[in-house]
Amino acid sequence: MSNKMEEKMLKPAAQHALKPKLRFPEFRDAGEWDAKELTDLIEVVTPPKKIPTTQYSATGSYPIIDQSQAYISGWTDDQDAVISRGLPLIVFGDHTCVLKITDAPFAQGADGIKIFHASSGVSTSYLYQHLLLNPVKMEEYKRHFSILKRKLVAFPEEKFGEQQKIADCLSSLDELITTEAKKLDTLKTHKKGLMQQLFPAEDETLPKLRFPEFRDAGEWEEKRIEELAKRGSGHTPNKIKPGYYNGGIKWVSLADSKRLDNGYIYETKIEISKEGLKNSSAVLHPPGTVIVSRDAGVGKSAILHSAMAVSQHFIVWLCDKSKLSNWFLYYFLQTLKPKFENIAMGSTIKTIGLPYFKEICITIPSPPEQQKIADCLSSIDELITAQTQKLDALKAHKKGLMQQLFPAFDEVKG
16 A cells, blocks of 8 residues: 555544554544653674674675764674674664664674664564654763653554554655655755766866867966955944844855755845944945855855855955856856865864955856856756755655654653
């Protein structure tokens, strides 16, 4: 039965202690659930040995699982390190709070993880999904398994099959999320590879890949960006003056780091006022202006969707449209991110000085070819955005479903 059909069959359950809001039809009258601390429901597994990170291989017979975000961190052929009994097993990052489940033999990588499976009363797959609902929050670099062990787990009787029904439903959603995440990664990889071919390599004047109508158009020309666009910067109005802020003027600052590298920037976390603009060196830059961070988050860039001011942490360029496409410049800056990160200086906050941006050069073709390249990359960005939204929607759907499938109760304080 498909996920959608299963979800349609779920109906609200009566409000009652330790009963979920949604239950599958055959379990609506099955009574209340039980609850125990995790420590009473699991058995911890001790690995035969741990693989140091220096011994991770790119290939091998067995996957290495550690507390990093990646599901698989490396590979090994060391059979003496393999854990194969008691599968499926849950892996918890004691420092990172990352939670994983595996039903295949694996080796533990490095240190800092706890491996366990359900002992009695619950299934391991059900337990894993339950723990995902209210994950342990990471508190700096400390061990968190003692907190995880005190979490309450609500569960119906295992023998009637309700646990497995819930686990199967949520696991199938996980599979769909994984599939869509791979599609997103494929799109990003495709875009990265395409950019490497559409722009000439350093010290070269021709790209590896060119659109048919421009193959005989000759070499690209190297110019200082200063010759093609008007450079500007920004400023931070006095923060002790309340009247300088919250005045409706969008102001890009380091607080907007997550909004960069997505093409247009539409909103800013902080706004300033006309008074703040007037009494500082900040400037209102027009829509279409290209910005790049020269400090923390160095190399991140964006295009202003509307008129905005920026902090002193950004360099801005207003392109001469007859010479340089703002979108072509944006994608060119994206190709320079690794270089920006390498040349940034500083012990606490890395930065790139203004003199570098005064002399920075760009290799350009004719404006029509610039636009063709920009349009091509923009179309891929649109696909990436749509895929990202699809993935986010699936994750939100699963989270909402979990909140309905598991009863709500107060957590034991860790």
